[in-house]
Amino acid sequence: MWNTASRLLELLSRLQSRGVHSAEELATEFQVTTRTIRRDIARLRDLGYPINTQRGDHGGYQLDEGATLPPILFTLEEAVACLQAMRPDNTGEATDYAQSALAKINAVLPARLSSQLAALTRFSKSLDGRIFPIEAHPVPAELIAQLATACRSGHQLVVSSSDRDGRTVERTLEPAQITHTMERWYLTAYYLEAGQWRLFRVDKFDAIRATERPNYPRPLPSEDMDDWVFQQLRGGWQQVSALVRVHAAADRVRHWIAPAWGTVEAESERSCLLRIGADNHTAVARWLLLLESDFTVLEPVELRTALSELAAQAAAYARAQ
Template sequence: MLETSARLLRLLSLLQTPREWPGSELAERLSVTGRTIRKDVERLRELGYPVDATRGSTGGYRLAAGAAMPPLLLTDDEAVAVTIGLNTIARGAMAGMEETSIQALAKLEQVLPARLRRRVRTLQRYAVPVPADGPSAKVDTDVLTVLVAACRDRERLRLDYLDHAGAATRRTVEPQRVVNWGRRWYLVAWDVDRDDWRTFRVDRITPRTPTGPRFAPREDPDGDAATYVSGKVSAAAWRHRARVVVHAPAAEVLDRINPAVGTVEPIDAGTCVLDTGADSLDTLAVHLGMLGHDFDVTDPPELVAHLRMLAARYSRSTRPAEPRSP
């Protein structure tokens, strides 16, 4: 009986994975026959677990959504990952989720086996996050839920939006993705009135419901919404910009930078143009120095002057030592 109960728990754990399991694969995983798997599935159904089955060569078993949530079965690593994730959210930037996350964390830690509880507490004690550079904007979870639902259902959304200066605008958008970058959330959407892609900080959005009509799906801007956001958000914060000719193939330069640093356009097989920027000339100079290739800078004039000043400083720092007097 104990062996059967343990096998049922292992079977239930496999079925909770979001995929369809062929009976033969389940039998191999549990080292039993296909007939035993069929009997175990029937036992789970008798216990109230809605296990769906499909016939044919591509058929199999999967756990369907039921009226009641079955007990959640997690492996050791999964349990540790969920616990650490809840602990991170409790310190995160989602308004209203801190207390809920702490309550869920307390319940989970209460039922963790001693060996896992020790692992979790060790991680919590010795894995310390670096505090944010500044206060992070809180994101309303209800707003986040509305946005991701509109993305999923492909429904137009009317929203009020505050720009960086605090000015309010009314926008009609076709939401594409919600992107989390660090401690901020961004909505990537097609702006209907401007006929172009735009990014919106979620903490500045007030959605208006109900949502509008459905729209035809589009490919993510630049092929990847996260890359698009990192490039747009960084560029919007740049105080200084520069277009630099780099004496290296575009592919080599791309390997050394990320979208938050700039974009690369090939000129020929051996040179390319880097469109880059930063909030300070010192940071911009560091980015260029880390390229590992020669480059030409002609503008802006303040960057040229700054690089010359740095070149002179570096030159002075490496002067040959004067010979000592006897």
Template sequence: MTQDLPARMLRMLSLLQTRRTWTGTELAERLGVTLRTIRRDIDRLRDLGYPVQGTTGTAGGYRLAAGTDMPPLLLDDDEAVSIAVALRTATRGVAGIEETAVRALAKLEQVLPVRLRHQVATIQATAAPLSLPWSTGPESDPTVLATLAAACRDHEITTFTYRTSGGETGPRRVEPHALVAADPVWYLVAYDTDDDEWRLFRVDRLTGPTPTGHRAGARELPATDAAAYVAARLAAAPARYTFHATVPLDAKTARARTWSLPGRVHPVDETTSTLALAADNPHHIAEQLLGIDLGPTHTIHGTPELAPHLEQLGKRLLRAADALSRQDKQSKQRAEPQSWHEQ
């Protein structure tokens, strides 16, 4: 039994890190030991500095809480490599996290076993973040994200202050469900207990998230998953400009070429689909339309005020095309051999 103690404690610690609370009976069944052994191992983990909280009794529950110092974390091979990838590539939309992520990655690589160090070194050499023009936007506070993530995991009712798109600020009380990163904007999907409905909150407009200590029962999300819910809500949001058209493309191709949300493109048949584009910035719609052939004009309708913006972009493109055409003609003329009377 003594020889099995270190391995068993490491496995227990790994279990405690995977979810918020375990009952003593669950841990005993997972580890194949008695409840008395579980309680003894928990005491030894506490002596080693791991802040394990729990209640007494045969049905007592245990959880790994936050402490004054961070003890070592246990990661399996896949988790370690996944964290390395995330630290390198998943930092967009989070304020001030780039430098911190690089430091954490260096620490992780330093303690990795040899069998994984090559994999992480390869990732470092081949993967680099690139901020693209269309991926810029508001950044979220990493502390706020961490608080909300824990509340989502633990189904803990949370309060915060929220600023709407119209600038109105007020308190909210919600049951957090999930965080969704919509490159680069982060959204919180939550059930608003005051309005008694599901809501979508932009994390960059959210301040002072505070868990209440009260856990809520699981609610059924009105979508297949959180990402689908966010996509549907964004697609249904009102916008200043709209553009509708039937295009000679299947829905999958039309969506890819216009970078549209799923709810903005609908199939008609295998070769035709409808677009329902919307945006507050007319240039966004104009850019979406550049990748497709719109087909007959009688299938097009939308906000009339959008027309001059599309015309303006069209003229800019024509001027660019005309400049390239003139340049090409001049190059060809210089390359032609001179006639005898010019020599």
């Protein structure tokens, strides 16, 4: 249930989204009566907020166009969304505009949210890795903020998740960094029971519990953590691999190959070597046809077979009446 103060703040945030909001709609959203909503609107007007009442079947409450309002009220979910949208591009270069916008957002957040956003900014990353649509696995913003805060605190976490048989498994982790890539969130952490660094899918976590036990001072698994994350991901879904010479400049080919799926090495001004992997050779063959460049398969022979089968299938479709 909402208390009066938090409801008023959230109601103002709702009205800031523009449009007309009926009393019935707002009452349902805040789980109160329409009479309570009308009283809340009156309180906001008394505080100087220019809220109009629209009459009629499609009536409701609306802020005046061009109204001057105090700083926008961000929820944690909105703050995380802004952070994700303003991340540096694939070259790792953040624009001055993005940095300035993040600073302004952080300045208007309450202390608790500001602290969580600061932890997210420092201990989370977004890496390019999606070529084709992949099933997204949303994670609550509160959980992401908790993990980022744990990374900053330098204390161990106890994470609960379910194994393949549905049994609850607890792991003790020393969290270091969270990463968003391939439409998913991952946690890089030292897994104490296994005695090694691992990458964990955050959407698999059922619960986390912070402890007072400090992390042991140990080096990260790699100096290039972006590459380490991609290496861990590749090991999970690349069942086959291939080496291909593409008869085009490396910069032209890199546009099509995200780091999580393969690497592109310049061979000359007009050719490059592509090392790529996927679930099967047919998937690799389909990717190669998207390059819009000539290529030569160096290995394996199974990839040549997959390309021949695709060609036969395409020819059959072309002949079909």
